[in-house]
Amino acid sequence: MTQMLRSENKLEMLQAHLGYILESTLLEEMAQVAKIRETATDEIVVNVGDHLQMIPIVIDGSIKISRENESGDELLLYYMEGGDTCAMSLQCCTRKIDSQIKATSMEPSLLLMFPTEYMERWLDQYKTWRQFILDSYHTRMIELMESIDAIAFMNLDQRLLKYLSDQAKILGSVEINHTHQQVADDLHSSRVVISRLLKQLETKGEIKLSRNKIILLKF
C-alpha cells in the first residue's frame, strides 16, 4: 500500500515537470524505477571522482554544478532546477568515466534517481526521451558558454552582480545566506576581494550586508 502511494507520488512529480514533454507510458515506467533522494542545504550530491550509478532529475529545489580541482579550487558553472537533468552524467555513467564536476544542493531538494540501463533503453524506445536528453545537452552547453563569457568578458564586479541576481532568482529570495568566503569560492576569487566589492555595492545602496547575509535592494 505505501509502496503504491510512493510510486503514485513519483508519477505525480514526474507529470508536474515532464508531463508536457514525455508520454504517459514512459512517465509510468519512470515512476516505477525511480529512487527518491532528498538532500539538505550544502549537501554534496556528486563529488569530483565519483562514479555515478544513477542519473538524477531535479523535482524540487536547486543544485549548483561546479568545477573543482585537486587543491580544492572551485568555479560555479551552472544551476539545475525543477525538471532538469544533466545529460553529461549520462555519459559519465555509460562510459564509466569519473565525474569531472561537483554537485551541491543549494537548499533542501528532492531528486529522482534513475538507473543507467533504463535511461539508455528509453533512448531507443521513446523519441520524446531522446529529444529531452538532446535538449538537456543543448541547455547545458548554452549555460556553459554563458559562464565562459562571464569569465572572459566580464569584470569581477559585474560577475558578482550576476551571481547575486542568479542566486536570488533561483532561491526565490532577495536574502542570500552566504558568507563572503562561500561567494568567493563560487566565483573562484578571494574572500578579501569579494568583501571589498560587496562593501562598494552596499555604499552604492544596491545591497545590505550583515553576518552570513546579503540582502539585495535593487533587483
Add this chain to the structure above:
DNA sequence: ACATTAAGTGATT
C-alpha cells in the same frame, strides 16, 4: 568571559 568564525583594512606585489 572566552573562543571561534566572519568581515574589514592597509600595505605590498
Add this chain to the structure above:
DNA sequence: AATCACTTAATGT
C-alpha cells in the same frame, strides 16, 4: 585582483 598580516565585530558555549 590577489595575498599577507592584522584588527574589529558577531556569535556560540
